[in-house]
Amino acid sequence: MGDFYQTLGVPKNASQDDVKKAFRKLAREHHPDKNPGDKRAEEKFKEISEAYETLSDADKRKHYDELSRLGAFGPGAGGFRPGAGGQGFDPGMFGQGGAQFDMGDLGDILGNLFGGGGAAGGRGRRKAAERGDDLQVNVTLSFDDSLKGVTVRVPVDKPDTCDTCHGSGAKAGTTPKVCPQCQGRGSIARNLGGFAMPQTCPQCHGAGTIIEQPCVACSGSGVQHKTKRYAVKIPAGVKDGSKIRIKGKGEAGLRGGPAGDLFVKISVESDELxxxxxxxxxxxxxxxxxxxxxxxxxxxxxxxxxxxxxxxxxxxxxxxxxxxxxxxxxxxxxxxxxxxxxxxxxxxxxxxxxxxxxxxxxxxxxxxxxxxxxx
Ligand SMILES: [Zn+2]
Ligand SMILES: [Zn+2]
Known part of the structure; x- marks a missing residue:
């Protein structure tokens, strides 16, 4: 296993924000959606997801840093992976018509990246709610329209739950199976020098479930990009370069967190007179x-x-x-x-x-x- 910081290409003292940015950039590049059938991209995507899972969580990161200092990840340390402890998994969630299940941490990360599709909002979480990201769209108005004020319909490209699999990532007619290795917990206990450490389940990568036949529409990510259109009322007299904020129309929040905001940036064309x-x-x-x-x-x-x-x-x-x-x-x-x-x-x-x-x-x-x- 490589160094998580190296995997994300950030220095050891990178801010949480930098970690997030680095992950997003890499995840977009290597996302299975973008690289259908590419096993190496898939592997890479798993690697960066695991690195992010640990580094994005202040506690897990601290723990990881401490263990790094103690040499736990040296050449002899094998495939040890920290983190993924304390996941909430509630077996009762199955048996609700099959629609409710918990994709666990990987689902969280996907949801985080793609705006709350997939397992976002699942139950039994111990993680805090997270606000969705803000989005920005640009709108150009004629000089006259900027004086009169207009209502424009702006297209916004947003990640959303896949229509075909409703976010499960599983092919129609199939449901994700409980991971046999971790029994759905997403983590397994590993003995490290006499003390037990939770480790991300290597089979399901923390999801707790396994998708045997991925949904064709979303390649198993549970997320699809969709263009939503919002009617935006632009007030009379709006100035070039101003931004209009539309609360709650950004990316969806996670685990019940509020959605981000949509910012509409106005450009006004110059007038002849x-x-x-x-x-x-x-x-x-x-x-x-x-x-x-x-x-x-x-x-x-x-x-x-x-x-x-x-x-x-x-x-x-x-x-x-x-x-x-x-x-x-x-x-x-x-x-x-x-x-x-x-x-x-x-x-x-x-x-x-x-x-x-x-x-x-x-x-x-x-x-x-x-x-x-x-x-
Ligand atoms: Zn598992
Ligand atoms: Zn799908």
């Missing part, structure tokens, strides 16, 4: 040089549709920003931001003969602006 600045919106509006000098009223589009009249005061300089109150984006707490209209004074690039004459005539009447500014 409008630019969002917090709850305000910026719009650039071109005006002629005479409109800027004389003042005018222009009709401008507003976010979300429609137009309003905007008074451009006489003597407006290029870049002047005018505020239209309440015409910005909806605030999540009610009300609206403002629309900031930035004037672009356009100086004509090409002049007709007549325009040239008029500008010359006008120019002769204007005072020298540099006399005051530059001295």
């Amino acid at each position: 409008f630019e969002r600045r917090g709850d305000d919106v910026v719009l650039e509006v071109p005006v002629t040089i005479s409109e800027a000098a004389l003042g005018t009223s222009v009709r401008i589009p507003v976010p979300g549709g429609g137009r309003v009249a905007l008074k451009v005061p006489a003597g407006s300089q290029d870049g002047r920003t005018l505020r239209v109150r309440g015409k910005g984006a909806p605030r999540l707490k009610g009300g609206h931001g403002d629309l900031h209209v930035r004037l672009q004074v356009q100086v004509p690039v090409k002049l007709t003969k007549e325009q040239k004459q008029l500008f010359e005539k006008l120019g002769a009447t204007l005072p020298d602006p540099r006399a005051a500014a530059l001295g």
